[in-house]
Amino acid sequence: xxxxxxxxxxxxxxxxxxxxxxxxxxDSDFMNAMAEALAGxxxxxxxFEFPYMARRRQEQRKFxxxxxxxxLAHFREVLAALPDDNLPVxxxxxxxxxxxxxxxxxxxxxxxxxxxVALGYPFHPPGKxxxxxTAHLLHLTVPMLIFQGERDPFGKPEEVAxxxxxxxxxxxxxxxxxxxxxxxxxxxxxxxxxxxxAAATAAGFIREG
Numbered sequence: 001x002x003x004x005x006x007x008x009x010x011x012x013x014x015x016x017x018x019x020x021x022x023x024x025x026x027d028s029d030f031m032n033a034m035a036e037a038l039a040g041x042x043x044x045x046x047x048f049e050f051p052y053m054a055r056r057r058q059e060q061r062k063f064x065x066x067x068x069x070x071x072l073a074h075f076r077e078v079l080a081a082l083p084d085d086n087l088p089v090x091x092x093x094x095x096x097x098x099x100x101x102x103x104x105x106x107x108x109x110x111x112x113x114x115x116x117v118a119l120g121y122p123f124h125p126p127g128k129x130x131x132x133x134t135a136h137l138l139h140l141t142v143p144m145l146i147f148q149g150e151r152d153p154f155g156k157p158e159e160v161a162x163x164x165x166x167x168x169x170x171x172x173x174x175x176x177x178x179x180x181x182x183x184x185x186x187x188x189x190x191x192x193x194x195x196x197x198a199a200a201t202a203a204g205f206i207r208e209g
Contacts, residue, residue, distance in 0.1 A: 004078070005047040007039040014088040014206045015044045016117060017078060019097025022065050025053050030180055031094060033192065034119060037199035043206055044087065048078045071100050072107075079111045090206055092117035095154070095179065099133060102144060106136040115209045116144040117202050120179045123155030123163070134163050144169045145205045147198040149177025151184075172201055 005026055016038060020026045026047040035045040050071050052063045065071065075091070082089065091101040091113050098118030105116050124132050137144070150157060150173050160171055174194045176183035181194040 003048075004081075005035075007035040007045040007047075009039045009042045009044045011042060012044040012087055013042050013203070014090055014114065015046060015082070015085070016090045016092055016202075016206070017075075017082070017101075018045050018047050018117075019075065019091075019093030019100055020047070020049060020053060021093070021095035021097055021120075024094075025049060025057060030195075033195050034094075034199065037195050038202060041199050041203035043090075043199075043203050046078075046082070048074075050074055065096065068100070068103065072104050075100055075104050076111060079113075088114045088206075088209075090114050090117060090209075092119065094119045095122050098122075098146070102140065103136055105142055105144070106139040113142060115142045115206070116140070117205070118144065118146045119198065120152055120181070121146045121148060121155060123160060126153035129159060132163065134165065137169050138166055140166065140168060142168070143205070143209050145202060146171045147174060147181070147202070148172070149174045149179060149181055149183075149194070151177060152179045154179055170205075172198070174198065 020031055026049045038045050050066055051074055052066045055063050092098055093101050098121050101116050104110055122133060148155060148171055157173060174181055176187035177194050182191045183189040
């Protein structure tokens with residue numbers, strides 16, 4: 001089991017187990033800022049690293065992501081190792097991490113969770129609109145909230161509108177944001193603004209769930 005990184009809220013309403021994206025570790029600037037913002041909104045966050053990323057950290061070399069079954073198995077191990085503190089458990093992640101959370105949540109034998117929060121969901125690879133990654137979302141029985149920048153090359157508003165997502169999967173669009181929630185300068189917004197918007201909205205969604 002890899003080390004866990006905690007951001008504990010003072011009076012937590014829930015615990016969000018947050019996975020990193022394909023290319024950056026659990027303590028990237030984005031992940032740090034998002035975890036801090038969520039904890040500030042009353043949601044405790046625990047982060048972990050998939051085996052390939054832990055190996056990158058140990059050997060200081062790049063390795064590609066593990067295959068999906070290995071990623072999902074590790075996600076399950078993390079959930080099984082959580083302390084029993086009676087908090088509702090949500091799962092989620094950045095990009096690939098959010099996709100893995102949703103794949104796990106769609107499995108019939110998924111551990112008990114309340115829902116999914118995805119940060120920059122990879123609806124399709126950039127430039128490959130035909131390769132959608134949405135089929136499993138139809139099998140989700142828990143609520144899912146996706147935060148997506150309007151300029152995200154992994155899925156823009158006009159593309160996502162045509163996917164026919166189920167009612168329990170909602171998308172919250174972040175004005176002018178890219179895949180890392182960085183807005184255009186002329187928007188008058190900052191990445192910190194969009195991260196804070198996402199954290200506050202996610203906390204509200206989690207409390208309602």
